Amino acid sequence: MRVVLVTYGSRGDVEPMAGLAVRLRALGAEVRVCAPPDFAELLDGVGVPLTPLGWPIRALATGAIPDKAKAGLAGIAAELTAMAYEAVTGAAGDRAAVVATGSFPAVAGARAAAEKLGVPYVFTSLSPSYLPSSHHAPRPWPGQVIPEGVTGNRELWALDAEHKDALFGETINRHRVSVGLPPVDGIRDHVFTGRPFLATDPVLGPWQETPELDVTQTGAWIRPDERPLPADLEAFLAAGEKPVYVGFGSMPMRGASAQEISRAVIEAVRARGRRVLLGSGWADLTAIDDRDDCFVVGEVNQQALFGRVAAVVHHGGAGTTATAARAGAPQVIVPQVADQPYWAGRVTELGIGTGHDGPTPTAESLSAALKIALAPQTGARAAVVAGTVRTDGADRAAKLLLGLTGSAG
Structure with a gap:
């Protein structure tokens, strides 16, 4: 079985994928990681092939790619969605599973690729705060205006969904149509799905059950690091x-x-x-x-x-x-x-x-x-x-993913 792990983000988004990749390989899976080119050395260190995705993340985050700064959010989102789609379709096969986290447009591209290929797809959050829940409110996006008097968690999450539609819906749906997929309503919930993974420790980042989602909390995905200190x-x-x-x-x-x-x-x-x-x-x-x-x-x-x-x-x-x-x-x-x-x-x-x-x-x-x-x-x-922090999150997630196809080989 092949598993394609997808993320576009900083080291904090890539390290968990490296931890999961190590456990998947130990269980006999073939693994590919689609991530920013900055992390080739990190992934090479754990013996996992990297399919470069997007621009170097440090250069993008620090404004060192001038034409991308001029492109604005919409332009970057459109390119990133398409680049993630191409990376995943190139790395996956007809017997694979796709696991995605990180930048929302990149995850949307990975979701579209899995859909096109007809393979399982799992969205993973690295924080409970990203997932819709009646137990907590979303953090407002930059530029998002919350109407006066709207304070309930469900109302705020509904506004969050509307805001993501406004930011990304047209861009993502345009790409979907270009690759032969139908447009979707409610882009956030489509990308997150109704059954996401939550890769956080239950003590540090607990999840409270909520009707909005069926969440599988695996524990944090930790890459064992045996390097000596200098x-x-x-x-x-x-x-x-x-x-x-x-x-x-x-x-x-x-x-x-x-x-x-x-x-x-x-x-x-x-x-x-x-x-x-x-x-x-x-x-x-x-x-x-x-x-x-x-x-x-x-x-x-x-x-x-x-x-x-x-x-x-x-x-x-x-x-x-x-x-x-x-x-x-x-x-x-x-x-x-x-x-x-x-x-x-x-x-x-x-x-x-x-x-x-x-x-x-x-x-x-x-x-x-x-x-x-x-x-x-x-x-x-x-x-x-x-003494309460679990260390088996990546192992649990790997076994669950291999069970998606009924095979660990």
């Missing part, structure tokens, strides 16, 4: 007390320059009497002086690292949140976009850290948040929650 990082860790890790992953920070953010986070950690370990990432964090209490790393094995730090300050991606929680590391989440405010809220509710107020930290605001994260009771609570 020798110079090991030396820094051994040279003193546990540092505070600060890194914002595949997320350019808003509201300040890289130098300003770097100064703010370093001064905040120092104000708490701690050493600081910076993950440079897309925020381009860097040292502000030559003091030996600060060390800068690039991409690193966070599974090996987070159990050895005093706290983790990050952007609130689902994967980073889960990795820190598994390690028992208290967290400060500085949410920027998408589901990141949801994870900041969950960390706060669970008592394993706190959310920062706003996307742009200052030395004073981050120091105040770190006071909460570094409190003994937060560390004790984080250690308790760490």
